[in-house]
Amino acid sequence: CYEKDKTSTYTWEEVKGFIDAILENRTSNNFGVEFLGGEPMLAWEHIKKSYEYLESFEELSIDFYGITTNGTIMNEEIADYLSKNGKIYWAVSLDGHKYANQLRVFKDNDKNSYDAVMKNLELVKKSGVDNYGVHMVIHPYNVGYIYDSMSHLYLSKGINHLDPGIIESTMTIDENFARAYIKQMDKVSEA
Numbered sequence: 548c549y550e551k552d553k554t555s556t557y558t559w560e561e562v563k564g565f566i567d568a569i570l571e572n573r574t575s576n577n578f579g580v581e582f583l584g585g586e587p588m589l590a591w592e593h594i595k596k597s598y599e600y601l602e603s604f605e606e607l608s609i610d611f612y613g614i615t616t617n618g619t620i621m622n623e624e625i626a627d628y629l630s631k632n633g634k635i636y637w638a639v640s641l642d643g644h645k646y647a648n649q650l651r652v653f654k655d656n657d658k659n660s661y662d663a664v665m666k667n668l669e670l671v672k673k674s675g676v677d678n679y680g681v682h683m684v685i686h687p688y689n690v691g692y693i694y695d696s697m698s699h700l701y702l703s704k705g706i707n708h709l710d711p712g713i714i715e716s717t718m719t720i721d722e723n724f725a726r727a728y729i730k731q732m733d734k735v736s737e738a
Contacts, residue, residue: 555585562593566600579610588620595628598635611635615682617651619660621667626674637671637679638710639664643696647689665704672705680708687724693731698738 557565569578580601582594594614601609613636629637642648645661652659671679681700685693693711700706711732713720 557590557593559593559596562597563600566597570604576606577608577610579612581612582614584616586617586620587614588616588625591620591625598632602634609634613638613678615640617660618664618667619653621670623670623674626671626676629671629678630675633676633678635678637676638682639668639679640682640684641700642684642686642689643692644699647692647696650686650688668704668706680710681706683709683711685711685713685728686718690724690727690731693728694734694738697735 580597582597584590587594598611601607611634615638618639618641629635641661641664642651645659648661648664649659651661653663668679668681683693683696683700689696697709697711700709713728718724
């Protein structure tokens with residue numbers, strides 16, 4: 548979502564070429580892979596093929612750090628696949644509770660994506676996926692809600708893996724932001 552190039556698409560042959568270059572230039576049989584975007588779930592078939600291709604190399608030990616997605620694209624087929632392939636970590640990029648998430652809107656209607664993401668997280672949980680979580684993106688408009696958002700997602704929604712993060716390329720981190728962030732994280736630590 549923070550990538551500047553939002554128009555590139557790739558064929559499977561191009562994706563396989565990227566993977567082959569990684570395999571050829573690796574310095575170890577142990578490494579990690581993460582699927583990012585734009586929105587990587589728009590290329591679900593490429594993700595699935597990439598995972599299956601990499602898993603075919605028995606000598607490799609690969610950590611699938613995950614698919615970092617906006618969480619709006621999910622269906623029963625994908626959830627079932629993730630359930631059966633538990634090595635893939637599915638991470639939803641969300642800014643917190645519904646109010647804190649107000650900047651995350653659908654392109655076509657400016658509607659907050661929170662409800663759609665929560666529905667998809669429920670589908671993932673219901674399908675038996677164990678390897679999922681929320682990457683909570685922190686910015687100046689939600690920094691004051693970190694504690695409330697983490698409490699909401701953990702206690703009310705049952706999300707056990709929360710990963711707060713800051714995308715430095717999208718904002719200037721000033722002293723006020725840093726103070727608010729530290730204050731909120733202290734509150735989280737004390738809970």
